[in-house]
Amino acid sequence: MTPEKEPIIDAVVQIDGATIKKVREQSALTQLYVAKMVGVTTDTISRWENNRYPTIKRPNAEKLAEALEVPLEQIVRQDTAEEVVSQGEPWFVSRWLWAGFVTLSLIAGLTLWLWPKPVVLAERVLPSYVAPGMTFPVQLRFSGSPIRGVVREQIPPGWTFVSSTPEPDSVDVDQGLIRWIVQLGAEPMAIYYLVQVAPDAALKTMTRFKGELVAHTSSERTRIELIGADQLVIQHIHWADLNADGVIDDDEMLDASYLSENMAGFSFDLDSIEQLWIEDHYYWDENSQGFKPGYAPQADSAVTARP
Numbered sequence: 001m002t003p004e005k006e007p008i009i010d011a012v013v014q015i016d017g018a019t020i021k022k023v024r025e026q027s028a029l030t031q032l033y034v035a036k037m038v039g040v041t042t043d044t045i046s047r048w049e050n051n052r053y054p055t056i057k058r059p060n061a062e063k064l065a066e067a068l069e070v071p072l073e074q075i076v077r078q079d080t081a082e083e084v085v086s087q088g089e090p091w092f093v094s095r096w097l098w099a100g101f102v103t104l105s106l107i108a109g110l111t112l113w114l115w116p117k118p119v120v121l122a123e124r125v126l127p128s129y130v131a132p133g134m135t136f137p138v139q140l141r142f143s144g145s146p147i148r149g150v151v152r153e154q155i156p157p158g159w160t161f162v163s164s165t166p167e168p169d170s171v172d173v174d175q176g177l178i179r180w181i182v183q184l185g186a187e188p189m190a191i192y193y194l195v196q197v198a199p200d201a202a203l204k205t206m207t208r209f210k211g212e213l214v215a216h217t218s219s220e221r222t223r224i225e226l227i228g229a230d231q232l233v234i235q236h237i238h239w240a241d242l243n244a245d246g247v248i249d250d251d252e253m254l255d256a257s258y259l260s261e262n263m264a265g266f267s268f269d270l271d272s273i274e275q276l277w278i279e280d281h282y283y284w285d286e287n288s289q290g291f292k293p294g295y296a297p298q299a300d301s302a303v304t305a306r307p
Contacts, residue, residue, distance in 0.1 A: 011058040014077040017051035023068045028172035036169065036181050037067035120144035120184065122213045126229035129237035129244055133199040133289060135162055136239040137259050137268060140226065143188035151180040153211040155195050164193030165263055192263045201234045236284035238291050240273050248277040
């Protein structure tokens with residue numbers, strides 16, 4: 001009696017194109033960003049969203065769900081999801097393949113367990129103080145193992161992302177979430193971006209930033225939290241005045257110049273900072289809602305003569 005043939009499972013799933021498109025648009029993600037994350041073309045993403053390719057390989061579906069930052073089950077058609085089964089190989093070939101797969105999986109698992117994990121330092125640099133309505137720079141620094149990943153930075157509610165170098169791959173204005181796809185090499189790299197404080201930000205309040213690097217390797221995804229500064233205080237103190245003494249000194253001017261050089265093409269107004277530095281002092285002007293060089297003018301005191 002000839003043994004029955006056992007089916008070989010080809011891991012594929014049926015996706016819900018309408019849901020994929022809806023989730024992507026709600027997250028303010030472009031087709032280009034998703035395509036980069038999955039490793040396909042924008043045309044493929046478009047075909048998936050329009051159900052022209054309703055069935056895709058499971059690994060691609062998992063990458064797609066990760067790019068959209070949702071569970072896989074959310075983008076898979078639960079009512080019709082099924083695995084495509086193909087016939088053809090004899091039962092003993094199938095079992096040999098299965099045994100080989102299990103053996104290779106054990107070897108791969110042991111290798112990954114023994115293999116050193118990538119070490120990456122991800123750090124944020126912020127000023128200590130910023131004034132309402134002002135635009136200031138933020139630095140994100142990375143060093144360590146060569147790795148590919150996505151930097152996710154969350155700015156405070158009501159604040160406005162202005163620009164960055166390199167340019168972001170995705171900006172969700174409503175959520176204040178900026179994403180960059182990065183390829184870290186042997187040399188350290190940095191992301192510089194400008195953000196504007198909400199004009200109605202209350203003085204003497206503290207606000208926080210949140211961010212992470214989602215590192216991608218061939219076997220896993222590792223979330224690395226951005227360390228360093230994550231909070232600052234809203235006050236009538238210029239962001240370049242690091243020691244908050246009302247003076248832009250030589251060292252602080254050099255730091256601002258260095259930032260300006262690294263942010264070529266969309267830099268902050270370095271000339272205005274130079275004016276504050278030259279005058280040796282600055283103050284907050286309520287009328288212009290900005291900083292001016294020199295000392296704040298004192299109101300004339302009314303003198304009442306005694307009879």
